[in-house]
Structures are given as C-alpha cells and as structure tokens.
Amino acid sequence: MRTHPRLTSDASLADFVVDVANVVRERTLGGDRGADLGRFLALLDGLVAFTGDATTQVYAVCDRSLLSDGRLTREERQTLAEWHRAGLLSVWDVADHRIIEAAEATRAQVVTYDGFVDFHRRHPWLYGNRDRFVEPYPGPGGAVSVRRRIMPEPDDWQMSRKEEESALLAAGMYDRRDGTGPRTALLLRRWRCPEPDCAAFGPAARGALPRRQGRTGRVVCPEHLRELTDLGPRPRQMQLKVRVDGTVRHRFLLTEGQDLVVGRHPRAEPGERLAPWLPERSPSLEWISRDHVLLRISGGNLLVSDVSSNGTWLRLPDGQTHRVPPGAFRSVGRRHVVLLHDTVQLEVSGKSFLYEERAEGEPPPRPRPETEGESQQPTMLAPSGPRPAGSRGKRPGRGGRRRR
Template identity: 50%
Template structure:
C-alpha cells in the first residue's frame, strides 16, 4: 500500500501520531545511512501489523530541519516536501511539544524513541506513562516492529504531579487543552491568513487538523498566527469495520446525520459488502443497525435485524456480550463494539472525546447473562426485556 494513503491530518481519523524525524534519524531501525526515509515507511507497516489495520491512519509530524537534511537523498527530501505541501504531514520548527499536545488532546498514541525529558514538567502525565507511547524497534528478522513502552521517571522528579501542574498553570506555562476543550475548535472551520498554508489555507480542502491553543487564542501550528473562524464544521466520529479481528474498512458518522449500516441499506449508508467477504455479509440484514452521533456520544439502534445485534463490552473480568433488542438504542462507551455476526464487528474510534464516562459497574441481570452466553449469531429473535430491566446504555 502506498505510504501516502496512510497519512492524514484529520484529527478525527488519525490512529497514531508519529515523530517522523526521530524515526528517520534512528540508525538502530536498520539501514546504513544516518537518515533514511525507508525507516518511516517501515514504521507505517509495523503500525498496520500492530493494529491489524492495513489502512492504519497516521498523523505525521516532523521538525522542519528534516526537509533540508543533507543526509537524505534529494528524492526523499522531495517526498517530504510534497507531503507537507499536500497537507499530509505537519512541519514545525520543533515538533515535540505539538506531538505531545495531540496525544494529550486526542488520546492517540505517540510513536517515537524520544523520552521527551525536557517536556515532563510541561506535560506531567508523561513520566511513568504506560499507555500512550510506542517504540519502534528492529525485530530479530530485520523488520521494524512497534512495542508499547513505559516512559521513564526522572530521578529529580520530586514534586507531585498535581502540585507541579498547579504551579505551571499559575505561571501560564502549561498549555493543555481543558477537558473537551478541543471539541469547540474541531466544531469550526479555520483559515490561516498566510497564503498557501498546508493546514488551514486551502478553501477547497476541509481544515481537519487540530489548531493550537494559547490561552483563549486559536493559532495555526505552522505559522503561529491567529486563525480566522470560517464557520461551523459538523463533528464526525470514525467507525472501523472488523472481520475476524482485522480492520477491513472505515467510515465516518456525522453529527445530526444518522447512518444506516448493513448489507444494502435503503437510501444509502455504509454498505458492508464493500469491505467484507460474501459469506459474512450474507448474514447481515439489508439495514442491520443505524448509528447516530450527536457531537458528544455515539448510539446504535437495531433496525429489526434478522439475526440480531450484540454489544461487546470490555470488562476487567473478560468481554461481556449484551443483546440489543429490536428497536432498542444503545449509547456506546469506551471499549464497546457492535457485533453483527460472529466474524463481523463495528468498532468506534478510540478517541477519548467520543465517549461519555461509564458509571456502571459491569453487572448484568440473569436474563442478560444467559443471553450473552449464547452464540453470537442468533437463529431466533431474542425475548424482549421488561421495561424495568433495561440498563447500562440502552434506552
């Protein structure tokens, strides 16, 4: 697959943020040259394997110096410049702070070998973090792989994180997004006054990147100047189509525009046959479910599917399968997926702003436990629950 098809600056679609300069300049990732763009391509392949998603979407960011690095070939520098000009890669004088800003605001993982030690005080969540960073390494077979990493805790770190964060906020140094603060700017189109800005300059290209925030100002990450508000932009959430645990495709659900999903939805929608084989799609109804996004939460409605729908809930004690009865609507929470067939699921994006907090304790009543223990494909319609026994995300 072409490298370009995996690059995106869409804040709603990116699965990972990659520190391009760090990867390209890391000799331990193979090759004889001190800087080699093939390492970045190898990392993209590694992320596709890691996420089981051949079309994995990556938000690529690099230091500006990489575009003029004489250790790269002229052709490699031309490719980097083209990605930048076409809005496929973000370029900054120094990319580290922006990489961490995206990870913090969007909840995406960072791919880098950098420990970001000089940013630990500005971003107190980094030391000891176990969830948000991946390190690219060269496997025994000479192929690049990515592995989860634990960020180091500097020995001099003696001030508690909350105390340190309070001091930085008071000094105006800490530049973090307030909870859900990025929703406001992602709900607007923005334009940069600088001609030819690759992120916010083209009137015919949606401004899907995440602007920078400095106090109450919305700024262009590339040029640093204030962005002009160009009007409302409908919020979207990404949904992935999984068959046998592998991502086969993806589509977007736009706020205020319910989307039918099935074998051949009437009036348009997400046609699953585009991505999965005939055997799996034959067991899916023409309109199996309807997804709706209100800008805050994503819900799923079973449209009287012939073989039923289940919600797979991720729990510490193991996955839980909950039947979604005909006409019932479920509010999806972090870790939930929509099971249409024993081989086919819909997985909402892992963006932290897509889900509301889950206040339930994961318990289910006996009827739901019995139903969840059965096979995923249901031969007969499930019995209806009593009105008083509906719980969790259902309405």
C-alpha cells in the same frame, strides 16, 4: 499529490503521533544510510501489526531539517515535500513542542525515542508515563516492530513534582489522569485560515489542530502563523470501526444530523458500503443485508436501528447479547459492539471521546481501556440461520482472545 492511507491531517482521528525524523534517522532500524524513509514506512506496517487494526491512523510530525536531509534520496525528499503540501506531514523548526501538543490534545500514543526531559516541568503527565509512549525496534527481515516504553523520571525534577502539579491543577491546566488539557477544546471547533491553499484549515480541510500562542492567546494556523477565524463548533462526530474476522478492516465517520445506513451495499445516500471489506465467499456476504443498520447521533449518544432481513445484535461489555428490535432505536454505549453477523461487527472508536459532551465542572471522561491491541475472536452468534428464540441474554463464548 502523493498520499498515504495511514497518514491523517486530522490529529483528532490519529491513533499515534509519530516523530518522523527520530525514526527516519535511527540506524538500528535497518539500512546503511544515516536517514532512510523506508524505516518510517516499515514503522507504519509495524503499528498495524501492533494494534491489529489495518486502518491505523498516524499524525506525522517532523523537524524542517528533515526535508533537506542530504542522506535521504531525492525521491524520499520529494515524498516528504508532497506529504507536507497535502497536510499529511506537520513540519516545524523544532518538532518536539508540536508532538507534545498533539499528544495532549488527542490522547493519541506517541512514537519516539525521545525522553522529552525538558518538557516534564510544563507537562507533568510525561513524568514516568507508562502508557502513552511506544518506541520502534528492529523486527525480523527488515520489519519494524513497536513496544511500550516508560518515560524517564528525572531526579532533580522529582522533588518539586507535587508542588508543580498542584499549581497546574489550580490553574486548570492539568488533568492528573492523562494530561489532556485545554487544547482539546481547540479540536472541537472549526477554523479557517486566511491562506486560500491552506491544507489544514482551508475550505476543503476537514479539521486539524490549531496552535494557541502562549503570550497573546491568539489561535493561529501552525503552518502559516496567521490568526484563524472561528467558524463555530465542529459538528459532533463519531468514528466507527468495522471489525471483520477479528481484525479492524475499515473505519468511517458518523456526523450528527446525518443518519447513515450501513450494509453490504446500501441503496440510500449517504450509505456505508461493507462489501469491499468482506472476504470473498464469506457467509457474511449472504447474511448481511444491502441496508442492514441505520446509525444516528442524538444527544451525544450513538443510536442503532435494525433495517435488515436477518437481524442485528448488540453485545454489552459483560458479554451479553441482545437483539435490536426491528424498527426501534437502541443506544450503543462506549464498549458495546453492534453485530451484523458473527464475523462482522461495528465498534465505536476510542477516539470519539473528543466529541462527548462534558457538563460544566465535570471531570473529563475516562478514555476507553486499551483494547486496540487485541483481536477479538468472533462469537458464535447465529452463523447460518436466525437466532433461536429464548437465547436473549445468553453469554457467547468469551474464550479464544489472542494477541496479534
């Protein structure tokens, strides 16, 4: 079964929702054919360049007509069909609804040229939106780049916008700040489809975004349109990113109730091995212990414990660093960074907000400020020897941030 490392069937892990047909059929992106899958593949590279994150994840959605588009080569149509069977391509008679649904549920950004003007009335967050949409454009040498786009503000709609917002707010259907609505709740539970081979909700599936039918309120499999069984809350998970020399190289999931050892080559099971992501002959290979840190989710918080020989530091949002005392657990906040070496750090992914507990009546948490597009210059933290005593709380250099 053909897969692609940038595609995910789990919308909750996606950084981007991509309108695949929209991109594949865009002639300005290069190629002579009216439809060319190469444009989408080039876009995936463009998204990695845009975010500076080599592990960028995409939830791909397309119209059914694309699967039989005669302007694609036979091999391209086969690739799309295989992605579809593997659950990596979400196929719809009309993809627009699903794209907006997925964007609402996950806060992922949307890659499209479409203005979704017909949807503004039901989804007021679309109106004039400035931070949730990007569009591809041709880059040098056949590459595809992306840039932010501002959604249109249809005139005839503007007049009634405030009334509409108020009505939706009253109905609990609208979060004024970013439009993430009750669909997120569907992502926080486990669902089972009666179809045994269902790629999205079968026994082997990890998780996906079901569809709630408007009229009946039933929760159904978007592929088979059969009612899903609710298997209860999904275990709380956090996604962590491994940033090496300023670039995200790897991401992994931490699940509540399953402590995880992270290190160069952990002996323990389950363990997260960092060696494959460290450059050859890098000092970090010597510095980072086989078992370096133990990670745990407890009460909705991420905890870290240092089990290494050389030490672990926590960098706070204000730039201060603190050593994690060996053997003790320290809480890792939303914008904290766990430093295993000055060039190797662990960060909580912005996607993890989905699993944050919300008290009754409390507003949803703010999403993490957009930092994905920035590569962070490593700090000057203990590059070749133990950190000198008395340096606790000293600010590492914060200059040298650059756009990639």
